[in-house]
Amino acid sequence: MTTIFVYEYCCATGLGREPSDPAHSLFREGRAMRDALAADFARRPGTRVVVSGLPDGADGVDDEVAFRTHSAEADWSVVIAPESRGLLEERYSWARAVGARVLGPSPGAVARTTNKLTLAAEWQAAGVPTPDTRPVDAWPAGRFPCVIKPFDGAGSFATFLTCDDNEFAESVRVATLEGEPAGRLIAQDYVPGRAASIAFMVGPTGALPLLPTFQRLSHDGRFRYEGGVFPISPNLAGRAVDLGRRAIAGIHGLFGYVGVDLVLGAAADGSADRAIEINPRFTTSYIGLRTLANTNLADLLLRVARGENVSPPVWKAGRASFGADGSVSYAASSDT
Structure with missing residues (x-):
């Protein structure tokens, strides 16, 4: 047992x-x-x-x-x-x-990926495309649009799109009221494009990519997570997998289920794509992935963790959307 x-x-x-x-x-x-x-x-x-x-x-x-x-x-x-x-x-x-x-990363890997400021610096040094990220008090005046958020935030809490100096100051003020003082806040360039994510199952023999998804975020400037949609077009999916692999490469100690948040830009060659952050834990996308999988993903994860030789999961034809509350809808169609 x-x-x-x-x-x-x-x-x-x-x-x-x-x-x-x-x-x-x-x-x-x-x-x-x-x-x-x-x-x-x-x-x-x-x-x-x-x-x-x-x-x-x-x-x-x-x-x-x-x-x-x-x-x-x-x-x-x-x-x-x-x-x-x-x-x-x-x-x-x-x-x-x-x-x-x-079934998860080492504490050291969690620390490295949780701090979005130092992770961005690591990515830049390694040539992984990511938006410029700085403490809010070091952000250049007049450089907009940008996104303000906690350096270790989760769930889009205290996250704001700002388009001018007045909005910037007001966002810092509201974030402080929400329990995130300026000393914990970072700012980064806003990246236009489609918000996406890619999850990997990481074991001793490598990282197995799962289906990339488009994220559904609120349009009120707060980027509240509302769920996602599978699948995405093959070209965009390939770009997401490639950038996700680059994002997790070199992060020693990653293990188990790891998610990477991305923005896929308008350039067809992927030159405008950017890595945003790593989630060193299960993410809500698992709820949608399990709906489209013909494989028990939890069992597959255990096998990956044990270093077994596994085949990529087989996915159902069709389309699934999921909400942040765990709701899922599935349409058995091959249209994407």
Whole structure:
């Protein structure tokens, strides 16, 4: 019997549980990912799945104690948590401290990919195309449009499109009110194009790309994540895979499911494409991917992690769209 522990931060701590909570969107995304993964792992013969839930106040069991206990007892652990303020890195450290095997990156890889400012510098040094990124207090006056966001943000929280100096100052002010002071904010050039993402399953023998997706983001200047659409045209998909591979190359310690956010520009040769950030964890796109896959993706991930020789997943003909809340629609058509 193989035991898999699936941990999701919002479900485990109750963050955003109430619909009125500003973090409710994170809770919905997290719960949808947790439930989808748990269902897929449970489909594997001889597999027992343990999922995170709200701490039991009556027993006095807190998040860290429950996490360490379940991860120590499991054969493999999956950790889903926001990167912000060290939450994801901390939980990977908890797992390593009890000798747990984690389907995820090393704490060092999490730290390198979470800090968008230093990651952008690494990418620029390695020749990976990415927008110019600087602390907000070092951003040149009059250089617009640009995007302001926390250096370690998740879920588009405190993220703003700014088009002039007044908007820039107001965005910093609002971000501070939302709990992200100027010292935690970065600015980067706005990149025109289609927001996209590509996920990889990374194991000891390499990285297996999954289907790229177009992201659906809000049009209010806040880039709120609303879901995605599969598949995208073969040319754009090829560009996404190529740029995604370049983005994760050289990041030692990546392992398990890794997502890369991109913008695919108007140039057909991909010269205007840019890497935006790396998500060193499961992303909401998994919900759509599992709908189009003729393969159990959770089982495939375990095989990749073990270093087995695997074939790429076979995808259904058709089109799938998914929402941040876990809703999925599928049309059995080959039209793209």
